[in-house]
Amino acid sequence: MYPVITISREVGSGGHTIGEKVALSLGIPFLDKGIINEAAKATGFDIEAVEKNDESGSLLAKYRNGRFTQGLYLGDDQDKIFAAQKEIILENAKKGPCVIVGRCADHILKEAGIPSLNVYIHADLEYRLEEYSKRYQGTEAEIKKLVKKIDKGRRFFYHYYTDQELGDSSNYDLCLCSSALGEELCVDLIVRAAIKADR
């Protein structure tokens, strides 16, 4: 049986798309923020609060509003949202193989003792800026500033909930540089690892 696959990623690295393609290739469910939040809604959890949560967005909003103080940037609501997402992640992972993007799923599963293939996708900044600018309008300088802020937000978010550094290779089974390897090869290597890994 394929393992549960978690994908952590840098913004603009294409990790979300790679995750979708891996799930499609293996024929297993795919979970991202949107799907996890929808599932949380179904449990009756305050939808509005859930939708406000975003590894990057909410932190960025706080940056912008000057309410971003290191160590104090995540309040009780964030913890509740994280707890709800965690529950959905654990519920799905217990059902069987799936691909989960983001949400510190690697750490959540490790803590729960559920075996998973943990993947990290990163890329050169230049590549990530180009990818990001395809999706969002803005000057080169604006895009660069935003990407760097999202990077910071994700790093803080990950560290806050895991006490580990995002991107430290020792936390993952497989780290791939999508700008060097290309999207297709990244998908191929993860699929191959999922098929062959003895779990």
Added chain:
Amino acid sequence: MYPVITISREVGSGGHTIGEKVALSLGIPFLDKGIINEAAKATGFDIEAVEKNDESGSLLAKYRNGRFTQGLYLGDDQDKIFAAQKEIILENAKKGPCVIVGRCADHILKEAGIPSLNVYIHADLEYRLEEYSKRYQGTEAEIKKLVKKIDKGRRFFYHYYTDQELGDSSNYDLCLCSSALGEELCVDLIVRAAIKADR
């Protein structure tokens, strides 16, 4: 044409063996410390000094002798040895595809603008201690102390010559956890990346 493949690794992760098998599988030359030092000898470089050099050993000796002061642990001789090894690495990489283990080859090739597939092999400490104890005699406590010292030595060595952190995923195209994936799959994934990577 296959790329030049560099393999950085944690002690006891099996990275050396994985590198040998990748080279064998692709039918390309394999270079490790011993081979690089032999090549340096042939250029007339002081063999005795070269043989004394070791990313881990010489630093460990300094630890043991109490001569290990952070920031001051590598003298002029080390720099000369590193320069000689660098020359051999560059010479071989320019000739064509090969696998180079250790010696900060990833950084040396990047600096020289020579494209390479940069791989980092790591593993859980438990796995590494078991691997290491197969090769060296000692109590469990001694082996653990030694492995941790070698880790420190390699980290210092790598940082001294590259200004980067050993094991930071952003420095590599591919990071693999050999204790999670197994040696065979690590070899397979690197070979696949070497064949498919568009370089």
